[in-house]
Amino acid sequence: MSEISPSxxxxxxxxxxxxxxxxxxxxxxxxxxxxIEQSLVLTPSSFGLQPWHxxxxxxxxxxxxxxxxSWNQRQVVDCSHFVVLAAKTSMAEADIDRFLERQIAVRGxxxxxxxxxxxxxxxFTSSMDADxxxxxxxxxxxxxxxxLMTSAALLGIDGCPMEGIDPVAYDKILDLPSxxxxxxxxxxxxxxxxxxxxxxxxxxxxEKSELITTQ
Amino acid sequence: MSEISPSxxxxxxxxxxxxxxxxxxxxxxxxxxxxIEQSLVLTPSSFGLQPWHxxxxxxxxxxxxxxxxSWNQRQVVDCSHFVVLAAKTSMAEADIDRFLERQIAVRGxxxxxxxxxxxxxxxFTSSMDADxxxxxxxxxxxxxxxxLMTSAALLGIDGCPMEGIDPVAYDKILDLPSxxxxxxxxxxxxxxxxxxxxxxxxxxxxEKSELITTQ
Numbered sequence: 001m002s003e004i005s006p007s008x009x010x011x012x013x014x015x016x017x018x019x020x021x022x023x024x025x026x027x028x029x030x031x032x033x034x035x036i037e038q039s040l041v042l043t044p045s046s047f048g049l050q051p052w053h054x055x056x057x058x059x060x061x062x063x064x065x066x067x068x069x070s071w072n073q074r075q076v077v078d079c080s081h082f083v084v085l086a087a088k089t090s091m092a093e094a095d096i097d098r099f100l101e102r103q104i105a106v107r108g109x110x111x112x113x114x115x116x117x118x119x120x121x122x123x124f125t126s127s128m129d130a131d132x133x134x135x136x137x138x139x140x141x142x143x144x145x146x147x148l149m150t151s152a153a154l155l156g157i158d159g160c161p162m163e164g165i166d167p168v169a170y171d172k173i174l175d176l177p178s179x180x181x182x183x184x185x186x187x188x189x190x191x192x193x194x195x196x197x198x199x200x201x202x203x204x205x206x207e208k209s210e211l212i213t214t215q
Numbered sequence: 216m217s218e219i220s221p222s223x224x225x226x227x228x229x230x231x232x233x234x235x236x237x238x239x240x241x242x243x244x245x246x247x248x249x250x251i252e253q254s255l256v257l258t259p260s261s262f263g264l265q266p267w268h269x270x271x272x273x274x275x276x277x278x279x280x281x282x283x284x285s286w287n288q289r290q291v292v293d294c295s296h297f298v299v300l301a302a303k304t305s306m307a308e309a310d311i312d313r314f315l316e317r318q319i320a321v322r323g324x325x326x327x328x329x330x331x332x333x334x335x336x337x338x339f340t341s342s343m344d345a346d347x348x349x350x351x352x353x354x355x356x357x358x359x360x361x362x363l364m365t366s367a368a369l370l371g372i373d374g375c376p377m378e379g380i381d382p383v384a385y386d387k388i389l390d391l392p393s394x395x396x397x398x399x400x401x402x403x404x405x406x407x408x409x410x411x412x413x414x415x416x417x418x419x420x421x422e423k424s425e426l427i428t429t430q
């Protein structure tokens with residue numbers, strides 16, 4: 001365990017902001033991007049089912065295609081690595097079994113021992129229609145977005161979450177539907193440009209007393 | 216800036232797990248809980264609109280009422296602080312103006328200067344019916360959940376995200392509808408019990424190659 005201090009955490013969370021202009025010449029190191037990817041892998045999810053896939057895109061060719069489908073926001077092409085968080089569009093019995101097989105590979109045990117757990121998860125996923133299931137999966141990808149942005153801030157990497165993207169166009173460019181996936185949200189990662197005026201302005205948050213009730 | 220190392224980040228993300236049994240005798244310090252609350256306040260959101268409210272509940276009386284509406288999961292009452300993340304059920308013109316007034320208070324400027332920005336946000340929120348708007352707000356609360364769990368892990372605080380709760384009962388107990396809020400998700404925070412066998416088992420995640428595509 002090597003926990004950090006409250007002031008260290010808050011310093012980094014204060015330091016981060018939704019970066020409007022990236023310095024395209026600054027690339028995230030291999031060690032740092034490996035840690036970012038691992039933070040995505042380690043994100044907690046409902047039942048641990050991980051109903052997601054993450055695309056970490058360096059390719060300028062792909063990013064140039066995404067750009068006009070992102071309101072031409074330059075972060076898509078100027079950042080170091082562009083992350084697309086995709087949600088699984090279904091969670092069938094086979095997906096749950098694949099998860100349980102993975103659990104057995106990691107922790108041991110048998111399918112028979114896990115049958116009550118299997119039934120519970122199946123009961124949960126089969127209670128939802130396709131729309132609800134996708135909503136659930138998208139919610140999970142937003143946990144990943146939160147963990148990603150917090151992790152990046154802690155590592156001193158700038159980021160910009162991007163909801164203003166065209167998921168249908170993204171899906172087509174990234175060939176997601178054939179893999180049972182759909183675009184949920186994206187996040188540009190890299191380093192702020194010295195010219196980004198937004199880096200200097202104060203964060204706008206409601207007063208703590210308006211946002212939090214302690215009882 | 217006081218960024219942390221990739222290995223420090225990953226050590227803490229590996230250390231965390233969905234805590235099944237908390238040690239009820241261990242209480243999070245005032246300094247730590249203040250940092251947790253501040254990490255909630257600082258969570259990024261769509262347009263910065265912060266369509267949420269957070270309840271940080273120490274009261275055993277309230278938690279005892281929540282317990283039977285949480286599948287009797289003991290984390291609700293055994294943890295140190297129980298956080299309920301609530302989503303706003305509407306985002307009307309007045310809410311957007313309240314946000315802009317806050318922005319002016321923090322950064323200066325005038326409503327007139329922000330009118331194009333105001334129109335853009337209004338166009339966005341008014342394009343959604345009540346259901347879509349609530350989905351959008353809930354997605355934002357899951358960013359907060361991600362930032363909360365990551366922040367707690369970094370501070371050495373244990374947590375357990377809890378989706379298995381009855382939002383209708385929670386809303387009633389916490390009197391949320393009268394405030395334009397509804398329960399989205401919860402998270403128990405505190406310290407793991409020495410008896411929690413889950414603390415020792417390996418994390419189950421799919422292989423990185425299955426979860427991440429680099430291109």
